[in-house]
Amino acid sequence: MSGYVRNLAQAARAAQAAIAAADASTRHALLEGMADRLLAGQDAILEANAGDLERARQGGAGKATLDRLALNPERVRGMAEALREVAAQADPLGEVSRSDVRPNGIRIERQRIPLGLVAMIYEARPNVTAEAAALCLKAGNAVLLRGGSEAAASNAAIAACLHAALRDAGLPEAAVSLVADTAREHVLELLQLTDLIDLAIPRGGESLIRFVAEHARVPVIKHYKGVCHLYVDRAADVDLALGLLVDGKASRPGVCNALETLLVHRDVADAFLPRALAALKARGVEVRGDAGVRAFDAALAPATEDDYAAEFLDLVIAAKLVAGLPEALAHIARFGSDHTEVIATADPAAADAFVRAVRSSAVMVNASSRFNDGGQLGLGAEIGISTTRLHAYGPMGVEALTIERFVVRGEGQVRHPESRAG
Amino acid sequence: MSGYVRNLAQAARAAQAAIAAADASTRHALLEGMADRLLAGQDAILEANAGDLERARQGGAGKATLDRLALNPERVRGMAEALREVAAQADPLGEVSRSDVRPNGIRIERQRIPLGLVAMIYEARPNVTAEAAALCLKAGNAVLLRGGSEAAASNAAIAACLHAALRDAGLPEAAVSLVADTAREHVLELLQLTDLIDLAIPRGGESLIRFVAEHARVPVIKHYKGVCHLYVDRAADVDLALGLLVDGKASRPGVCNALETLLVHRDVADAFLPRALAALKARGVEVRGDAGVRAFDAALAPATEDDYAAEFLDLVIAAKLVAGLPEALAHIARFGSDHTEVIATADPAAADAFVRAVRSSAVMVNASSRFNDGGQLGLGAEIGISTTRLHAYGPMGVEALTIERFVVRGEGQVRHPESRAG
Numbered sequence: 001m002s003g004y005v006r007n008l009a010q011a012a013r014a015a016q017a018a019i020a021a022a023d024a025s026t027r028h029a030l031l032e033g034m035a036d037r038l039l040a041g042q043d044a045i046l047e048a049n050a051g052d053l054e055r056a057r058q059g060g061a062g063k064a065t066l067d068r069l070a071l072n073p074e075r076v077r078g079m080a081e082a083l084r085e086v087a088a089q090a091d092p093l094g095e096v097s098r099s100d101v102r103p104n105g106i107r108i109e110r111q112r113i114p115l116g117l118v119a120m121i122y123e124a125r126p127n128v129t130a131e132a133a134a135l136c137l138k139a140g141n142a143v144l145l146r147g148g149s150e151a152a153a154s155n156a157a158i159a160a161c162l163h164a165a166l167r168d169a170g171l172p173e174a175a176v177s178l179v180a181d182t183a184r185e186h187v188l189e190l191l192q193l194t195d196l197i198d199l200a201i202p203r204g205g206e207s208l209i210r211f212v213a214e215h216a217r218v219p220v221i222k223h224y225k226g227v228c229h230l231y232v233d234r235a236a237d238v239d240l241a242l243g244l245l246v247d248g249k250a251s252r253p254g255v256c257n258a259l260e261t262l263l264v265h266r267d268v269a270d271a272f273l274p275r276a277l278a279a280l281k282a283r284g285v286e287v288r289g290d291a292g293v294r295a296f297d298a299a300l301a302p303a304t305e306d307d308y309a310a311e312f313l314d315l316v317i318a319a320k321l322v323a324g325l326p327e328a329l330a331h332i333a334r335f336g337s338d339h340t341e342v343i344a345t346a347d348p349a350a351a352d353a354f355v356r357a358v359r360s361s362a363v364m365v366n367a368s369s370r371f372n373d374g375g376q377l378g379l380g381a382e383i384g385i386s387t388t389r390l391h392a393y394g395p396m397g398v399e400a401l402t403i404e405r406f407v408v409r410g411e412g413q414v415r416h417p418e419s420r421a422g
Numbered sequence: 423m424s425g426y427v428r429n430l431a432q433a434a435r436a437a438q439a440a441i442a443a444a445d446a447s448t449r450h451a452l453l454e455g456m457a458d459r460l461l462a463g464q465d466a467i468l469e470a471n472a473g474d475l476e477r478a479r480q481g482g483a484g485k486a487t488l489d490r491l492a493l494n495p496e497r498v499r500g501m502a503e504a505l506r507e508v509a510a511q512a513d514p515l516g517e518v519s520r521s522d523v524r525p526n527g528i529r530i531e532r533q534r535i536p537l538g539l540v541a542m543i544y545e546a547r548p549n550v551t552a553e554a555a556a557l558c559l560k561a562g563n564a565v566l567l568r569g570g571s572e573a574a575a576s577n578a579a580i581a582a583c584l585h586a587a588l589r590d591a592g593l594p595e596a597a598v599s600l601v602a603d604t605a606r607e608h609v610l611e612l613l614q615l616t617d618l619i620d621l622a623i624p625r626g627g628e629s630l631i632r633f634v635a636e637h638a639r640v641p642v643i644k645h646y647k648g649v650c651h652l653y654v655d656r657a658a659d660v661d662l663a664l665g666l667l668v669d670g671k672a673s674r675p676g677v678c679n680a681l682e683t684l685l686v687h688r689d690v691a692d693a694f695l696p697r698a699l700a701a702l703k704a705r706g707v708e709v710r711g712d713a714g715v716r717a718f719d720a721a722l723a724p725a726t727e728d729d730y731a732a733e734f735l736d737l738v739i740a741a742k743l744v745a746g747l748p749e750a751l752a753h754i755a756r757f758g759s760d761h762t763e764v765i766a767t768a769d770p771a772a773a774d775a776f777v778r779a780v781r782s783s784a785v786m787v788n789a790s791s792r793f794n795d796g797g798q799l800g801l802g803a804e805i806g807i808s809t810t811r812l813h814a815y816g817p818m819g820v821e822a823l824t825i826e827r828f829v830v831r832g833e834g835q836v837r838h839p840e841s842r843a844g
Contacts, residue, residue: 021778100800106789108799113781115811194635198811213616213639219812239842240834247841355829356443359535367528367832368841376837377530377828378522389537389620390641391813393825403815406799407777410789412662415798419669419790420661 005189008177009144009196013117015172016142020114024091026169031087031134033165035080038130041161042076048157049126056124056150064254064313069124069150079130079158085380086134092402093140106410112402114140116198119190120383121212123204124148129158132201133176135383139401142175144197146190148204149182156180191216201396203384206311221391223384225311226256226339228369231328231354233345234265238272240366241344245276247368248342250283254313256385257340257372261308262319263328266292269321276319285315292321308335325350329357336360338387340372361387361394427611430599431566431618435539437594438564442536446513448591453509453556455587457502460552463583464498470579471548478546478572486676486735491546491572501552501580507802508556514824515562528832534824536562538620541612542805543634545626546570551580554623555598557805561823564597566619568612570626571604578602613638623818625806628733643813645806647733648678648761650791653750653776655767656687660694662788663766667698669790670764672705676735678807679762679794683730684741685750688714691743707737714743730757747772751779758782760809762794783809783816 019027038045049071056069098110118141120132129145136143147155155178163173179186191200191212200220202212209222230248232241248259264273273296280287287293288303307318308331322328332341342364343354351365362372372394374382379397386392392400414420441449460467471493478491520532540563542554551567558565569577577600585595601608613622613634622642624634631644652670654663670681686695695718702709709715710725729740730753744750754763764786765776773787784794794816796804801819808814814822836842 102798102800106793111777113811116781217635219641219810221812237834243834243836243842247836247838251836251838251841351831355533359538360827362828362830365829365831366834367830368836370837371528371830371832371835372828376524377830378524388641389535389825390643391825393827395828403811403813405782406784406794406816407787408784408789408793408799409773409787410793412659412665412788413793414665414669414673414790415792416669416673419673420665 002185002189004181005179005186006193006196008179009117009190009193011174012142012144012177013196015174016114016117018172019137019142019175020093020140022171024093027091027138027140028087030165030169030171031083031138033168034130034134034162035083035087037161037165038076038080038083038158041157042073045076045154045157045161046071046073048153052151052153059150061150065124065150069126069154071126071154075127079127082127082131082381083134085375086131086138086398089138089380089398091138092399097404104413106408106413109407109409110404111407112404115401115403117142117144117196118401119144119146119197119200119218121146121187121190121200121202121208122148123208124150126151126154126158128203129155130162131381132383133162135381135398136401137175138398141401142177144177144179144190146179146182146187152180152182188215191218194218201384221384221386221396222388224387225337226258226385227260227309227311227335227337228257228340228342229261229263229332229336230259230342230344230369231263231325231332232265232268232272233325233343233347233350234267235347235350236265236268236272236344237346238268238275241272242275242279244342244344244366244368246279246283247370249280249285249317250315251370253315256311257369258313259317259342259369260310260312261335262317263322263331264293264319265328266321266323269296280317283315285317288316288318290320293319311337325353329354332358338389339385340364340369342367342369361385424607424611426603427601427608428615428618430601431539431612431615433596434564434566434599435618437596438536438539440594441559441564441597442515442562444593446515449513449560449562450509452587452591452593453505453560455590456552456556456584457505457509459583459587460498460502460505460580463579464495467498467576467579467583468493468495470575474573474575481572483572487546487572491548491576493548493576497549501549504549504553504797504803505556507797508553508560508820511560511802511820513560514821519826526835528830528835531829531831532826533829534826537823537825539564539566539618540823541566541568541619541622541640543568543609543612543622543624543630544570545630546572548573548576548580550625551577552584553803554805555584557803557820558823559597560820563823564599566599566601566612568601568604568609574602574604610637613640616640623806643806643808643818644810646809647759648680648807649682649731649733649757649759650679650762650764651683651685651754651758652681652764652766652791653685653754654687654690654694655747655765655769655772656689657769657772658687658690658694658766659768660690660697663694664697664701666764666766666788666790668701668705669792671702671707671739672737673792675737678733679791680735681739681764681791682732682734683757684739685744685753686715686741687750688743688745691718702739705737707739710738710740712742715741733759747775751776754780760811761807762786762791764789764791783807
C-alpha cells in the first residue's frame with residue numbers, strides 16, 4: 001500500500017467536521033456556489049473534456065462510453081441545475097424524527113447525523129463528480145471521488161470548480177477529494193480503510209461493482225444491474241400498457257431502469273401482443289420470445305434463459321406469455337434483480353397482490369419503470385440506485401447519506417436508584 | 423463447503439415469504455404464542471441448560487461465560503416477557519412513511535418491507551436465541567441462528583419451543599432455523615451466502631465480530647465494543663454526576679453500555695473527585711488515573727493509553743482531568759468507540775456543544791450510559807447495538823430489521839410523452 005489514498009482519506013475525514021458543523025444556510029449557499037462555479041468554469045471543463053474524448057477515441061472506446069463521457073454546454077448546465085435541486089432539498093441534519101418521554105422522565109430523540117466520509121467509485125461519467133459531491137456535502141459528509149480514468153481531465157476540471165466554491169464558503173477543499181491517480185491498486189487500498197471510510201458506493205458496470213464487493217472491507221451499498229419487468233395483466237388497459245412498454249424499452253435503452261423483459265397474461269395476448277410487437281419493431285427493438293410470443297411472429301428469435309437474466313442495455317427485449325400473476329411473480333423472483341418491476345392492470349386486487357409479492361426497490365402500478373430515478377421520485381438527484389436491501393433501497397438522495405442516532409436528555413436518571421446515593 | 427448451512431438458509435429463505443405474507447395480528451399472535459411455549463417448556467429448557475453448564479464447567483469456562491450461559495425460572499420468564507414486549511410493538515410492515523403526488527400525477531409512497539433473511543451469529547447467551555427470533559419474525563424476516571457451542575443444548579430446547587409456536591400459528595418452522603452444528607467452517611460458509619442472506623449480525627466479543635467482518639461477503643452490521651465516557655463538566659451538579667458515575671460503572675460492569683473512562687473538568691475536580699473516588703472505592707472499583715487524578719489519591723495506578731482504549735467490562739475505570747470541553751471531545755474522538763458518551767452539566771450551551779461534536783450512537787445529557795439499551799429506549803428489545811454508521815446506529819429494534827422501498831401508482835404516466843402513441 002502506497003498510502004496515497006490513506007493520506008487523501010485522512011485529509012477528507014478531517015475536513016468533514018467543518019462540513020458537519022456548517023449550518024443549513026451555509027451548506028445551501030455552498031451548493032449554489034458550486035453551481036455558479038461550474039457555469040463560470042464551463043470553458044475549462046469542456047476543454048479538458050475534449051482532451052479526454054480524444055484520448056478515449058484513440059484508445060478505441062465504444063460509442064456508449066464516449067456518450068457517457070462527452071460534455072457540452074447543455075450538459076454542464078444540467079450539472080449546475082442538478083446541484084441547485086440538491087441545494088433546494090430540505091436540510092436533513094439535526095432533524096428530530098421522534099421525541100418522546102419515557103416513564104422515568106428521560107426524553108429520547110432520534111437525530112440525523114452525517115455518515116462521515118463517503119467514497120464514490122464510478123466510471124467515465126463526469127456529471128457524477130459534481131452530483132455525488134453535492135449530495136454528500138448537503139448531508140454533512142466529506143467525499144472521496146474515484147472516477148474512471150477516461151474522465152480524469154474532466155473530473156479534475158470539475159473538482160477545481162467545486163474547490164473554488166468551498167474556498168468561497170470558507171470551507172476546506174479536502175471535503176471533496178479526487179483520487180486523481182486512477183491506478184487500480186489505489187482502489188484496493190481505499191476499500192481497506194475501515195478506520196476512515198464509512199461507506200463506499202460503487203456505481204457503474206457489473207464488473208466494477210463485483211470488484212468492489214469482493215475486495216471491500218469498508219461497508220458497501222451495491223448498485224447492481226436492472227433487469228426490469230413489465231407484467232401486462234389480463235385486466236390491463238392495452239393502450240396504457242403499450243405506452244409503458246415503449247417508454248420503458250425504447251425511450252432510453254442504455255439505462256438501468258429500462259425494461260428488459262415483457263410478461264404478458266395469455267388472456268390479453270391477442271389484444272396486446274400484435275400491437276406491442278409492431279410498436280417495438282417500429283422503434284428498432286429486437287424481440288426474443290418464448291413459444292407463445294413467437295406464435296404471433298414466427299420471425300422472432302427464441303428467448304433463452306440467458307435472455308431472461310440479461311440486462312441488455314440495448315434495443316432488445318425478452319418476451320413471454322404467462323398463465324397468470326403467479327407465473328409472472330415466479331419469473332420475476334427467479335430472474336429479477338430487485339431493481340424495478342411494473343404491472344399494467346385496471347384490477348386493484350391484482351395491483352395489490354403484485355406490490356405485496358414483488359420485493360424490488362421500486363414497484364410501479366400503471367407507471368413507467370423509467371420513473372425509478374432520484375429526480376423523478378422527488379429526491380432532487382441521486383448518488384445511485386441501491387439494490388442492497390440495507391440502509392437504502394432504490395434511489396439514494398440526501399437523506400440516504402445520513403443516519404439516525406439517539407440523544408437522551410435527563411435530570412440525572414439512573415438504571416439503579418441506589419446508584420444515586422453516590 | 424459442505425452445503426450444510428446453504429440448505430438451512432434456502433429453507434429459511436423459502437419460509438420467509440409466509441412470514442412476510444402473514445398479517446400483523448398473525449405475527450402478533452405468533453410472538454405471544456412463542457412466549458407461552460417458552461414458559462410451558464421451561465423444565466426442558468432448564469434441564470438442557472444444566473447440561474450445557476456442566477459441560478462448560480468441565481471445559482473450564484470462566485465466571486462471566488457461566489453467568490451469561492446460566493438460565494433459571496426468572497430468566498426464562500424474562501425471555502417470555504421480552505417476547506411479549508416485542509409483540510406489543512407497532513407493526514412496521516406496510517407502513518407508508520411518505521406519500522406525495524408529483525406534478526405529473528404519479529403518487530409516490532415509501533413502504534416498509536422486511537429485509538428477508540437475517541443471520542444472527544452470537545455467543546453463549548441463550549436469551550438471544552428467543553429475542554432475535556422474535557424481532558426478526560415481527561419484522562417479517564426469517565432468521566438463521568448460530569449461537570455459541572457452549573449453549574447448544576439450551577438453544578435447541580428454546581428453538582423447539584419457538585418451532586411449536588410457529589406450528590400452532592400454521593407458519594413454517596424453517597422461518598427460525600438453528601445452525602445446530604456449531605463447527606466454525608459452517609460460519610465461514612454462512613458468511614459467503616450472498617444470494618440467500620440479506621444481513622449478518624455478529625453479537626459478542628471483539629474477536630467474534632472481527633472474524634465475521636473479515637470473512638463476510640454478505641452485508642454485516644457490526645456491534646463493536648463500548649468504550650463509554652462520562653464527561654463531568656465545570657457546570658455539573660456534583661450529586662447528579664456521582665449518580666451517573668456509580669450507575670454507569672458499578673451497576674453492571676460487564677455490559678457494553680457501562681462506563682470505562684471518566685473525564686473531569688479541572689474546575690470541578692476539588693468538589694467532585696474526592697467524593698467520586700470514595701464512591702468508586704466503596705464499590706470495589708479500581709481507578710487508574712492521570713497525574714491530575716492521582717494528585718487526589720497517590721495510591722492510584724497510573725492510566726496508560728491502553729487503559730484509555732480498553733473496554734474493561736470489569737470493576738475498573740480510567741480517569742483523567744481535562745482543561746475543558748475541547749480536550750474532553752478530543753479524548754473521546756481519539757479513544758471512543760462510537761457507542762455511548764455522557765455529559766453531566768447544568769449548562770445548556772455545553773450540553774449542545776457536546777451533542778453536536780460527539781458522533782456516537784447514543785449521547786446522554788445528564789442521564790446514565792446504561793440507558794443505551796433497546797428496552798430502555800422504548801424499542802421493546804434489541805437485536806444488538808450497532809456501532810456501524812449505516813442502516814442502523816445504536817440499539818436495533820423491529821424497525822431496524824426492515825427497509826423502505828418505493829411504490830409508484832399512476833394512470834399510465836411515461837417519461838417521454840411520445841411513447842404514448844404506442
